[in-house]
Amino acid sequence: MSRRYPAATRVTEFSNPTRYAEFVEHLETLLGHAFPDATEVSVVDRTGTGDHFQVVVASRGFDGLSLVERHRLVYDALAEPLADGTIHELRIKTKGSQMSEMREKLQQVIADEPVVLFMKGTPQRAMCGNSTRALEALRRAGAPVTTVDILPDAQIRPELSALSGWPTIPQIFIRGELIGGADITEELAESGELEEKLESALGAGYRSGRAEKTVAVA
Numbered sequence: 001m002s003r004r005y006p007a008a009t010r011v012t013e014f015s016n017p018t019r020y021a022e023f024v025e026h027l028e029t030l031l032g033h034a035f036p037d038a039t040e041v042s043v044v045d046r047t048g049t050g051d052h053f054q055v056v057v058a059s060r061g062f063d064g065l066s067l068v069e070r071h072r073l074v075y076d077a078l079a080e081p082l083a084d085g086t087i088h089e090l091r092i093k094t095k096g097s098q099m100s101e102m103r104e105k106l107q108q109v110i111a112d113e114p115v116v117l118f119m120k121g122t123p124q125r126a127m128c129g130n131s132t133r134a135l136e137a138l139r140r141a142g143a144p145v146t147t148v149d150i151l152p153d154a155q156i157r158p159e160l161s162a163l164s165g166w167p168t169i170p171q172i173f174i175r176g177e178l179i180g181g182a183d184i185t186e187e188l189a190e191s192g193e194l195e196e197k198l199e200s201a202l203g204a205g206y207r208s209g210r211a212e213k214t215v216a217v218a
């Protein structure tokens with residue numbers, strides 16, 4: 001029987017460090033049961049508050065799956081602590097047995113950055129209209145955008161599409177979740193849903209960290 005922890009349980013309330021260690025071990029056990037062939041399972045408390053975690057899972061079961069499908073499996077494994085609020089924020093990194101170096105770089109950016117826009121060119125010199133449209137929609141919503149130019153290396157686009165399951169550029173991710181391309185992002189912005197997604201994923205003060213930056217993967 002799995003151990004239940006109330007939503008109020010946080011690291012600051014674990015006066016005994018052993019209880020906190022048991023909670024982390026509990027999360028690792030849930031992941032271990034979901035991925036019995038895993039060669040790596042780790043759970044790290046990112047902020048020291050006991051409810052913001054990053055998990056890493058390496059499993060052959062991820063081979064051939066998109067990033068969205070991989071993340072869904074991890075979310076399913078941790079469904080209970082996510083549903084009851086014990087985990088407030090979860091960042092996920094998955095590894096298959098045949099992941100290329102480029103794909104690992106792309107996945108790391110997606111996992112680390114709150115909002116990522118894979119585009120053709122840079123914000124200062126966008127090389128396609130759809131990339132510009134997506135960037136402007138994110139800007140209007142006040143998103144703290146991290147951009148990645150896919151043009152410097154021909155390997156980036158196929159590796160990104162293999163990871164995300166999305167064939168075209170641009171691609172937008174919020175807290176590791178694929179949102180889609182320019183059309184979807186614009187539609188979400190016009191309806192107000194984009195701001196709702198950003199606030200839900202990043203917190204009510206997300207606009208205060210809206211500075212743009214560019215990350216190179218090649």
